[in-house]
Amino acid sequence: MRRGPWWAFLLHRLSGVALAVFLPVHFLVLGLAVERAALDRVLDWTDNPWVKLAEAGLVVLLALHLTGGLRVLLLEFGRWSDRQQSRIAVAGGLALLAGFGFLAAAFA
């Protein structure tokens, strides 16, 4: 059975890959901004609650990669601490919190 640090590694890697795959799509939509009508169509589409849900997933991925990255920086540049599991829990908890916060704001 794998333990916390291994899962932290896996989530960090997968979130990084997923974000890298998402980035071109993000730029594509940004590129539409020069053409008002096209951008509005996309923005209308994002009002769909399912799309909002998917966006919350993106927010979690982004937050997960951010907090996970800070955790790695702390591990590699800070003094060693035996409380790695707690740090992983905090990193994961903050990421989920960001996702729920986004959902709360989107559906408020």
Added chain:
Amino acid sequence: MKRARPRLVKTGYDGPVMAMLEVEIWRGEGGGGAWRRYAVPHEANQTVLDVVTHVQRHIDPSLAYRFACRVGMCGSCAMTVNGRPRWTCRTHVSQAARKGRVRIGPLRNLPVIRDLAVDMAPFFEKWRDAGARFVPSGEPPEEPVRPDEPERRAADAGIECINCAVCYAACDSVAWNPDYPGPAVLNRLWTLANDRRDGDRDGHLDAAGAGCHLCRSHQECADACPTGLNPTAAIAGLKREVFRRALGGRTREGRQ
């Protein structure tokens, strides 16, 4: 597949034989092989090495495995027990067995010679290639080494390695990248880098240079280490020190 018939044997232990263990042992040469089942009487305070020895002495003398001291000093009896690399001489069956079943295989990440005996050469070759050994400075330290000084404590933290390769077998980075030196070598380099009597600190840090950054900090080595060392913490120290040197920083507090 021949199923061994369970039988009671004289073991020198006078207590009652409590139950039979269902033991699966990897049998085969080189890359090929299969799990073979044996029934071994379960005894009080029985170690996994006792189980393997029982099979070899009483059921199938052709079983190949390696051990020497039986008391956790020599580091030669490491095997994979129910999926985890362990020192078998100090692992009680009661700790490792799941529902009376024990599955014993060779260490991961090393070529199998036969059955449970792996070729340790790649492990020690990495050790040698990294120059992970003490280099006498040729002169006594200017001031005495105090046991409680921070550098000595950092060195002492990783000094009890018995070269059993349990961490090497536990490590995913070793499995993913054949060039990765592995936790044991890097842990040794870190103890040397902290040893003020060592004459080649820069050489040791150079040797750790590229390799230490391949560590993904899964901490499987620290979880598995039978003597309770934490190679992940040592490697984190190496990463810090190698990075500081790359920026042109001082190599050690109070010393150049």
